Amino acid sequence: MRITLKMSFLSILSVMVMVPLAVSSSFAADEIFIGGALSLTGVQAPLDEPGLKGAQVAVKYLNDHGGILGKQVKFVNIDGKSDPVTVGNAAVELIDKGASLIVAPCDFDFGGPASREAQKVGIVGISTCASDPLYSSWSLGDKQFTLSMWNTTMGAAGAEYAFNERGWKTAYVVTDQFIAYTKSLSKYFVAHFKTLGGNVLAEETYTQGDQDFSAQLSRLKAIKPQPDVIYISSYMPDLGTIIRSIREVGITSPIMGGDSYDDPGLFEALGEKFGSDIYFVTHTWMGSEAHPDMGKFIEAYRAYHGSPPDTSFVATGWDTIMLMAQAAEIAGSLDGAAIAKVLETKEFSLLTGKLSYRSAKEGHAPDKAAVLIGLSNGKPAFIGWRQPKNPPAP
């Protein structure tokens, strides 16, 4: 209920957010127009802004190297303002202006409307990093995709690392009731951890915005013996509060989670003192260990934006544009059906891992590997790529 209140507050606010960026209508026929409805303001901004920055670098790179199908690429983003209706309207406006591909926001609730508009006119829409399995061809249509692995993979990769590689048999799970992402991630972790033979000692609830973990903490401390691993599915900034509270009272059990941990803000908030024995599953790693081309990307990013990336989420934006470019090149046209067919049948090597999609009947489920990162003394380190064997069904 507090969330709904919050959302209504936010929607009141978002009505008043700045004047939208004007879309220039100078669109030439020898250009390929990619439209973005990413949110630069509101709750979705932390996830969409890095994606946009990565996408801009990709467009520059493509144009410097001959564009797509021999044509220069034009990329325009209209601020979706973290409001599903505005995101949908932004997509409509972009399509009216001639967009032949749509980059959708990094979340089902906010990205879905952009994909639905793209589907209506038969063009391909790709979300930069929506990971809820709702982002599928089942719910959005046969030309819609998400670049991210699904939470099924994200949760299962964590469970396999914990159980198979580390031998952690018992888990304590905290679920933030914030959004579909936080709820489904721990659901799939629990499902897969149990399938592997692990034992979930307790599942705990947290309400985003509380900044108070004391009651849950007293229950956690009462568990004897302590769990082998603590799985927390939450979101910044509350995620920092929860981990700090746990570490503050001297609980040293390893902590695991998903891509919301992939944030330098979290590493700094935990610092050397609390930032140890924490592991998370995410999209990629900003180093050549993850992909040989990563160094090139970071260099291009630095040249374009003037500073190195502050989160690995920038790679999702780059990948989305590059995936579109590769698929269009193979298809030989910008036709939605042709590009969707290529995406369904080919495998792509991206900064965020090897990616192939299942057919539209199978929901466009992404077969994708995940990156495991470990945090030690507040410093992240690359552990490796992992692809869970049989992730739970959505």
Next chain:
Amino acid sequence: MSAGTILQFVLDILSLGSLYALMALGLVIVYGILKLVNFAYGELIMVAGYTLYLLNASPFPWLVMALAAILMAIAIGLMTEFVAFKPVRSKSVTAVLITSFAFSTLLQNAALLFISPRARNVPLPDIFTQSVEILDVVIPIRNLITIACALLMLGAFSFVMKRTVLGLALRAAASQFTMARMVGIPANMIISLAFAISGLFAGVVAILWLGRIGSVVPGIGLEPLLVAFIATVIGGMRSLLGAVVGGYLLALIDVSFNYGLSQQLLHFRDAFTFTIVILILLFRPSGLIKGRETGLRT
């Protein structure tokens, strides 16, 4: 229940309640005089947080940074009055509602554009991350600091309100603004003063609230604003004491549910909390502590 559990329960309520009470007091001090809710109140906390973040690299000791952050909250509090309230406050409630929302949006977007939409960490002293053990219960020292800080602030505030000319002027302006002006209380100064005090509370809350979180995001002020609003509504919008009572009561309700509800019901904790809020309002429509009848909006 062991003595330790009870101690922990009580301390949890007191430390969260202290924060809520300070948040509520900062909101109600302005409401008391202007009869208008400052919706940009949460952003004062955000501004203090970003001040801390920006000073992170500076060579100053932490206390100086904290002081600078609080001063910044006061400055922005005064600016809120100057930019959003003063030009329109004699016109209509709707106008002020919109300008205060607009100012809040402006500040949030400034943080979004000029810093980042992603979380930025704030420097914290070591004592904020240490803990002590009492009766086999580990208590973060930060919680004890919060309680002590709140008691100090509430004590000082109550002294100022009751024993000084300033306090008398503030109380007079809150109860009969026109009459207060007639006897020579400078209206604009009193209103500015109320905003400055509001900023002071927001600044202190920011230090303690961010001390729990460790980082700041542009939307960080929403929850404190909401908490302050609910606490003042149940405590009584017209009474300063009501705001404090409301803050502690809200913490009592929240923490009790967190401890007492089963996992299945805990998902719906906010529904239970607001049910109690509604019940309180059904029986005491103007809040638990009624406060004196006041004059018209100024």
